Amino acid sequence: MAFAFLNGPHKLTVENTKIKGCKKAFELEYDREGSDIELKNVTFEDNETDIYLKNDSSTPANAPQVELDEGTKDTAGAITVEVAYPADDVQITTKTTGKDYQQNLKLTGKNDGWLIGYEKGADGEYRYLTQRKGDKYFGLNTINATATTGEGDNVTTLKPYAQLKEGTPVNLTADILEGKKFARWKVEKVADGTPVTGLLDAETENTENTSFSMPEYDVIITAEYEDESIVDPGTGDTDYGGDIAAGVVIGGIAAVGAYEVGTGLYRILAMDDVAMPTNRIALAKLLWERAGKPEPESTALYSDISAEDTDAQKAARWAVEQELLNDAEDGKFHPAFPVSKLRVCLTWENAKQKGLFD
Structure with missing residues (x-):
């Protein structure tokens, strides 16, 4: 029927x-x-x-x-x-x-x-x-990822639904998706959607780059993602990528909808158009210099900041003492850890509310 x-x-x-x-x-x-x-x-x-x-x-x-x-x-x-x-x-x-x-x-x-x-x-x-090219040839499709075979000068990028002989070594690279971070690989048989485990290399199966040998069935391998987040090692706070939620107000500026527009306006109007710092030590130094380079109460040095860079040591210690940034759990400052534009704006506003500078 x-x-x-x-x-x-x-x-x-x-x-x-x-x-x-x-x-x-x-x-x-x-x-x-x-x-x-x-x-x-x-x-x-x-x-x-x-x-x-x-x-x-x-x-x-x-x-x-x-x-x-x-x-x-x-x-x-x-x-x-x-x-x-x-x-x-x-x-x-x-x-x-x-x-x-x-x-x-x-x-x-x-x-x-x-x-x-x-x-x-x-x-x-x-x-x-x-x-099919032969009895031992099977189809491979990748979603949100690139599959290649060969090494060195002989690397070949595979087209969707490429036919590969059983046992052919394949390398996988997850695509870079804006605002997303790689989460996992999903492997399934084409014919019946059966989930497949144990196919990917055990040491790399949870990373953006992994490999496997072509199985004796048609297979689809998907790179799955989650919303990107940046967790400050010294605060535990999380800055989520993408748009600032509608209605968020930073220093009287409503950043409605667009992340770049909201943080950009705040930088121009509230931060005197300064260059945006991109890591924790640059943010600490920016805040410390704006406050007039005050002396911190403690003279203890961070082991992951050069002892000869006295300005960086003072800026980091002062920012922590003012509760603008925190030590990490290991007692280090992690100066190179990235900070988002939103984190910069929020921390700057926090310093203003504390009266550390106008």
């Missing part, structure tokens, strides 16, 4: 639907006048085949195509696609432009010896049928 059978010049759109327990959930037959089907937020469950494309045996490249949105999925893992007459470069999905998501659509071919590849050009991206 099929949920939908399309034969002839028709346009069918299916939205917000779960299709369950069908032999062929969708069966599309090629017609020279064209038949189009669009699936939006459709969920497949327990179907023998999710999408069956019946093309022309004499010209198998003339296959019907389906438009899938990024919300369409199969509860078991990948959407299964079968082509009546498989051939290289048979186009599976219609080209889409303006929004990159098709690479991440989980599709798997039901035709033995064939994979569903990915192509992107100036006129859009789409998925297509491609023959």
Whole structure:
């Protein structure tokens, strides 16, 4: 039983639907006048085949195509696609432009010896049928990451859904995403979405750079991220990247929405347009100099600041004594630890409220 059978010049759109327990959930037959089907937020469950494309045996490249949105999925893992007459470069999905998501659509071919590849050009991206190179070749796709093989001058960057022979060494590098920090790798089989453990190198599996040997199945490996945060080792306070929450007021300046705009305005209007310090010692020296270089009460020196840099030693000790910055738990100052623009603004405002300077 099929949920939908399309034969002839028709346009069918299916939205917000779960299709369950069908032999062929969708069966599309090629017609020279064209038949189009669009699936939006459709969920497949327990179907023998999710999408069956019946093309022309004499010209198998003339296959019907389906438009899938990024919300369409199969509860078991990948959407299964079968082509009546498989051939290289048979186009599976219609080209889409303006929004990159098709690479991440989980599709798997039901035709033995064939994979569903990915192509992107100036006129859009789409998925297509491609023959396996051999019995021991399997597909690899990475999301938010770059995969390479080889070493030295022989390094090759892999394209999406590259075919690799079982046992091929692969190196992974997580992409740099603004405002995000790497959290973990997610490894899963394409066919059924089964989570995979133990594939990545044990010593590096929790880092942005790791490696593995190609397994005997098609696999998707995703670099997952969390919102970036900077934790001051001397305060335990956390500055979260991105926008300052709407309504935050620093010294009477409302930084609504834009992080750069809010901190930039504060620097110009409240800090006399000084250069923004980027680490703890630069911030301490800026505050100390603004306050007139007062002598700290203690003469104890920080072991991680040069004893010969008396200004840095005094600035750090004074900033800690005024409770603008704190010692770290190990008793050191950690002068090179980065500080965010928001932390600079908040600390400057704190010093003003304490009456340390106007």
